[in-house]
Structures are given as C-alpha cells and as structure tokens.
Amino acid sequence: MMKIRAYITLFLFILYCASLSAQSIKMNVLPKDHYKAYVDGSDTVAVVSLRDIYVFPEIKFKNKKEQQKYTKLVRDVKRTLPYAKMVYETLIETYEYMETLPTEKERQDHLKRMEKELFKEYKPELKKLTFSQGKLLIKLIDRECNQSSYNLLKAYLGSFRAGFWNIFAGMFGASLKTEYNPHGSDAMTERVVVLVENGLI
16 A cells, blocks of 8 residues: 555656656657648649558467466556656646746746646546556656656756655665666557557557
8 A cells, every 4th residue: 555655646746847847848849741732743642641550460378377467468558558648748738838937936836736736636546556557657657758757857856856756666666767668678568558549459
C-alpha cells in the first residue's frame, strides 16, 4: 500500500513539474499540410493521406505464464498510457498559456492553481494503479515527452532535489531516470502501445 501511495505522490509531482518546466522548454510544432492537390506542370495531382499500417509477427507463447504476462502488459498499457499522454498535453498547453501571461507573479499564481486542480482531479484515480503500473508509467512518460521524469523534475527543482526524489523512488524499486527503449528491452511494450493507439487491441 505504501508503494502505491509513493507512486501516486511521485506521479502527481512529476505532472505538476511538467507544467512548471514547460515554460522553459521550446516546443517545435511541425506545420500541417493543408494541400489537397498540387499542380505539376499542366497536371493537377491529388494528395491523399493514408493511415500508417503496422504489421507485427504473430506472438507464439511458450507457455500459459508467458501468455498471462502479455495479457497483463496489455492491461497495464491501457491503464497508464492515457496518463503519460496527459503529461505531454499538459506540458504543451501550459507552455502555450504561460506565454500569454505578462508577469512572473501571474505565472506563479497560475501554476499554484494548477497544482491544486491536478491533485484534486487525479489523486483518486491514481490510487488505483498497481506497483507494476507505476513503473510502467515512468517509462511511458519518457516515451511521450521524449525526456525522463527525472529531467522534468530537474528542469524545475534542480539536480539536488531531483536526485532526492530519484533516491526516494529507488527505495521502491524504481528509477525516475528510466528511459524507454522501444527497439530493445521495451520492444514488446512498444508493440502493445502502437496497437492500443491504433485501436487494434
């Protein structure tokens, strides 16, 4: 129970710090292609955007335990991926809104209000996460934000305090410096994430 509470505290803290560090992160937004056709000489060529198609090899489970492990991974990804995406969305939205505030005091007041709202809204749901889901969430935050939870904390709190929170997480068998490796140790997780994102499982 203590481990779960620790993860709830860490996640809410990371989410809050993500919103804080957003003001110091430059967002690169790629322009969308609005053309439905283009002229090539005397020809008009239609432009059609097709959905990406993902093809994975069939999974052959060696035994029932392996199959159960995969089923659990699917369940955990479906449970935690929305929260990881929410951290990323919060990062962008906060950055954009902070740019409209003229003074530092207004920015700090906004961040304090956001902190209260985040804790109030998400604490009840995060209490339901299991220990393994908490560890997975740390990895998925790195996947979505392209930076670890540790770096999000470091951007706002500095190296010393970020290090303290990482040591705290280490007491529960986790690391905020954990990086997502979609082509290595997290290949199966990446497969599940892609399938979930495309509504295929």
